Structure formats: C-alpha cells, structure tokens
Amino acid sequence: MSGKRRRLWLASAVATVATLTGCSGQQPAAASVATRFVQALSSSDGAAACDLLAPETQSELVQSAGKACPTAVLEDKLPSEGAVRTTRTFGTMAQVRLPTDTLFLARFKSGWKVMAAGCKPTKPEHPYDCRLQGG
Numbered sequence: 673m674s675g676k677r678r679r680l681w682l683a684s685a686v687a688t689v690a691t692l693t694g695c696s697g698q699q700p701a702a703a704s705v706a707t708r709f710v711q712a713l714s715s716s717d718g719a720a721a722c723d724l725l726a727p728e729t730q731s732e733l734v735q736s737a738g739k740a741c742p743t744a745v746l747e748d749k750l751p752s753e754g755a756v757r758t759t760r761t762f763g764t765m766a767q768v769r770l771p772t773d774t775l776f777l778a779r780f781k782s783g784w785k786v787m788a789a790g791c792k793p794t795k796p797e798h799p800y801d802c803r804l805q806g807g
Contacts, residue, residue: 699759702766705784706756706775713752718742726778726785728806748804750790774800 705724712720722730722741730741737744754771764779765787774791777784790803 699761699766702761702777702779702784703756703759703768705777705786706759706768706770709775709786709789710752710754710770710773713746713750716746718744718746721745724786726780726787726806729785729787729804730806732806733804745804748790750803776800776802776805 709721709724712718712724719742722745725733725741725745733744733748734741737747739747751770751773754773756768756770758767758769760767766777766779766784768775768777773789774793775786776788776791778787779785788800788802788805791800791805792802793799794801
C-alpha cells in the first residue's frame, strides 16, 4: 500500500480467538493458504499471491497502489519467509501467525483467502497494524 499502514480493527475477532478453542478441522486449510501466499511472495509470483487475496483486499491494494495486483503485492514488501507457528480459526475467520507476520483469512465459497497481511500487534485498543488489508 505504498508504505502506508492501516489499522486492522479486529478487537472482537481477537477477543473471540482468545476465548474460543477454534475449529481445528479448518486450521490446516487456512494454514495451507497462508503458506502458499508467503511462498508466492518469496518466489516473486505476484499473480499467485493475488489469487489468494480476498476480493476486497485485492481491490483495495489495486486502488491504493494504482497498479495491477501482481505488481502492487510484490512492491508492498510483505514478509515472505517462515513456517506457520500457530493457526486459530473461529467460524469463517482465521489468524495465522508466522515468525515475522500475522495473516488474517476469511473462508469464502471458493476457500480460504487472505484478508490482511503484514500485521504486527500494537496496543489493546488497536490490536494489529497491517500493511495490506481490504476496505
């Protein structure tokens, strides 16, 4: 997003993750998408990374960067290494933590998609600051 960081307001989702055990059957699928997204970034495959983005996230990226998604997602310099450390699912949402990044995913009819990436924890009232996220 051209160096801009946007706040991701997931206070209720984070609170839900903290209080629920999650749907463990969904965790491998969400983790797999997060892994494929990071691998696509690592191999400079912007098209593959964009295919794993949620529609709103892809639209926001294109609009803010003024470039096609495959170019914009690579220029955003998102973290692109590390294995999944933890995955928590709650309903149709998931949080996947890597060593240097936290990704938030949503489950669509077509499968899990990345809603936000490049997320770092901040303060309790603003739980995550994300480089990439949908409107």
